Amino acid sequence: MSTRVKKTPLFKKSLHDLIRGIRGCKDPAATDKYIRDAISECRQEVLSQDMDVKTMAVLKLAYLQMLGYDMSWASFNVLEVMSSPKFAQKRVGYLAAMQSFGVDTDVLMLATNMLKKDLASSNHLDVAMAISGLSNIVSPSLARDLAEDLIKMMNHSKPYVRKKAVMVMYKIFLQFPEALRTSFPRLRDKLEDPEISVVSATVNVICELAKKHPKNYLPLAPQLFNILTTSSNNWMLIKIIKLFASLAPIEPRLKAKLIPPITNIIQTTTAMSLLYECINCIVSGGMLSKDDEQLATMCVGKLRIFFEETDQNLKFVGLLAYNKIVLTHPLLVAQNADVIMDCMDDPDLSIRERAVELVVYLVNTDTLFEVVKRLMLQLIPQSRDQVLPEHYRTEVVRRILDMCSNNTYANVTNFEWYVAVLVDLVKITEGVKDIGAEIGMELQNVAVRVRSVRDYAVGASVRMVTDKDIMIKNPGVLKYAGWIVGEYAIYLDNPEFILDAIVNIDRQTLSDDIKAVYIQAIPKIYCQYAGSDRIPWTHSRTQEMFQLTENIVSYLEKYSTSMDIEVQERSVEFLEMFRLIALAINERPTDDSDLTSPALVSQAMPSMFNFWELNPVSAKAQKRIPIPEGLDLDEEFNVPVVYSESEDEEEALLREQIMKQQELNSSKNINAASPSVTVKTKSKSKSSREAAPSESEDEEEMERRRHERRRRQAEDPYYILESDKVASKSRKPRRDSESSESSGPEDPMKNEKLDIDSIPIMKLEIASIAAPVTKKKSKRHRTQLAHVEIAKEETFGDEHDASGDPEEIAQRRSSARAASHRAKNILRVDARGLENYDLDSADEDEADRQEVEKFKAEILEARKNAAKAAEEEVKATHIVVKKKKRKAKLVKKVKKGKEKSDDKASQKPAEEDNEKNDDKSQEKVEEKVEENAEEMIDGKEE
């Protein structure tokens, strides 16, 4: 013994030494070396037989792990320390385990027994430590093995242990959802625990659980409500209120019940966090509908207090809350516009961002100028080093665009001003990625919709196209500016100047997509310039034009070998045309005898571009064009040949195909009755069917097939089903109006070839569709605002256009935000297992069924008794009455039981006769799926 004691230090460094050593290191390299040395020492020390040495090594490693050094190799040693009989060592062991173990740490398998032992320890501190530790290292197998022990712990005599056991249950549920079923009754009891910390823990756990599957916890509402009204512990109240926010949306009746106590808290509490939670609950619990003026007024009014304090945090959360309320009650929030506007210039960018987000909803025609001015001022850097971060600048520009374009430019009275704003935005956002394109799109939109400002917009675009700075620093906008210059070349003052400028742009400067737009713009501008009859084609002009044409030809030649397909194709197309023109010009007489322009330039070319004016088309218009009757878009028209292994199967398949063909033929016959069907795809599919042998139709068989197909499609996530009733809903892919517009003058030509007029939709007069509008023949709807005409988007059918809806904007926004957050979220909490975990399935149903069965038996008996009694009626009439009464009572009971069980499992077929209607239930589910699909469609259209 004495020799051991005399030995010089058993470990080289204590934790204290280690930390001091690290602090003593001068530079990162030295620190790293020091730490690596220390780790290799620890490697020796953890193997030591002396528990103290081992423990100290593990503690040192835990410290280093915190600094980012791996200690997973020591997992087994950690486990050894954890199983030490000494509390001090055990404590270190658990600490290290909590810090370093992951669910995939393989030694966890060995930990089960040790944890069981600690959980069963007579010392409650050991138990508590094991529970704390478990909360961090629980794996699915540990959860399964220890669930029982922990459920027992929930009834431990010490509230200290009870509370921890309850809390750790949430972690157990995450890993082993089955435990929820067995422990639920006990969890429920814990809501009534005499110790407040245990109740609080239970509320915490249920609150988390209810986020995933609120339905399970509705039955607890009365108990929770009781806590809500009696407790004064703010920590718990916040959780309870949060919990109710999850429950309220699925049980509308809760709203009426909850509003009084919550209102009471809102009006009495001094704790801002609680006040904020209450308002949050009202908003996110769906308790604030459009007609809840009073409640909304109170919330909005209370939130104003948040802005009157100097606390930045309150401002921030206040803005968050306003942002939610503004969706339903914009006017109420607008009453606080003053404080919100102040936040727009807050030194804190996160507050500013939220404020700007909110201001979009609050601007009107009077305030728009002022707000935009303030925001633009922010974008202009005050000094070199005070440039705002890029994401914020992008955000501000987006908001400016949002608030101006909102509701089809409802707030913009002066479009020259707006175009000027856009031009300025392009200038001040130089170098900000991607934003140029968004501004350009807006410019294009304005130019297309507002005829009166086109002139101005074209002027602005010309300046951009010729601006070298923009080409380098903000090229995104040029794609749209180029399009405007070409499409509205008629407004150009100096077409030859811009042609010159474009042709002389250096090849390397612009990206391919911009080049493609420019190449398209060149002929448009050219025919505007050359085709004009105003200037006589004198000899000198002829020569001038020849030179210009030659320039364009050489420009296009350069790109006819481009690697970009779009650039190449367009330049090759127009190259040929310009060569012809050059030829025509070259052949003109050399004197001034013929002053008219060549026909190729004055007539042929303009006809390519100027036939129709392009109008804005709603992005949803295409989707709303009804499917012609008999056209089944879900039908494969080229069924792939399937090679099956057995002959039988093959035969069956063949038979099925023949069936399909039969069906197709029959639908074709129906089509034949309808007028000319000339859509290409249609005729193609028709011809492919022609080959099939036509047989007599078997209506019944067809119906069966259809049914089967529908069922197959119901299982296929890629199919949106349509029932017969909603045949008019199409699932054609949505085409972006923007892209179809920017593809420019090609469209009318293509469309003509397609022969739009003969598409059956024109002839099918479906009552629900008001006057069908083709893309080009415009029937424009205009809003009169001041004296500016803004062309509305053309769409099909219902004019209820939602392009300016706040909801849509919100959606667009959130999707934009989601996109910016698209990077994989590494903070995932894996609670998926709980999402669909229904407490009431299986077991509970079984219990219910038994109950019902019992009642049924009782009824039968009651009936028998009643019958017997009837026989003995003469003898004792009063007994019968009694029995009957009892029977009535029982019947009621059974009914109640049934209702209850139906309630609990809504999709489950009725209890009693579920043997015979298997098929029926299948149908029901199908119907449900179909309904859902319809809802999906509707949802999209909104």
Place this chain on the structure above:
Amino acid sequence: MAVQYIILLSRQGKVRLAKWFLTLSLKEKSKIVKDVSTLVLGRRTKMCNFLEYKESKVVYRRYASLFFIAGIDSSDNELITLETIHRYVEQMDRYYGNVCELDIIFNFQKAYYILDELLLAGELQESSKRDVLRRISQQDALEEAEGDEEKFSRLMPYISQLPGLTSYDGSGLPVPGSGSSSTSFSSGRGRSAGSRVATSREEYYG
């Protein structure tokens, strides 16, 4: 889950404590620490204490030279998280007695123990201030009792060799070897009275 992680960060960006209520790999953890540190250290005093990071929120507050950072779910209440952080600081203040950064550096395990009594699985487990400290002192007392026992057993050979020594006073004796382990284990203990002056701490920790 309410709190996903708690990180204590010095003004220079050094991690003083990192408690994870999520199971993440070391790599993921370092990424979050790195990202969040940059975000938080870039904030100025006049700014609010909330940040958005990925799909979660970050709530932080600066106490002297230390940033206390908590990552929470996006649906959670920021204000109450600030309260939780404050509660933690209060508890440490009471435990260490006028806590400073050095206390946490050199007794990092104690800081974890306190946190483990305050939060469990990311949820606040005890809203009573007194209760948390009571548990910690119970645990410390248990440790101490063990330590004394051990010291006694280890010292027995010496004691028997020392003539005339009738009473045992552990603290008065130099304990070589393993003794130093128990000193560093319990160095936080016995000084919780708060009698020490903060300025002397630099010397104390060396």
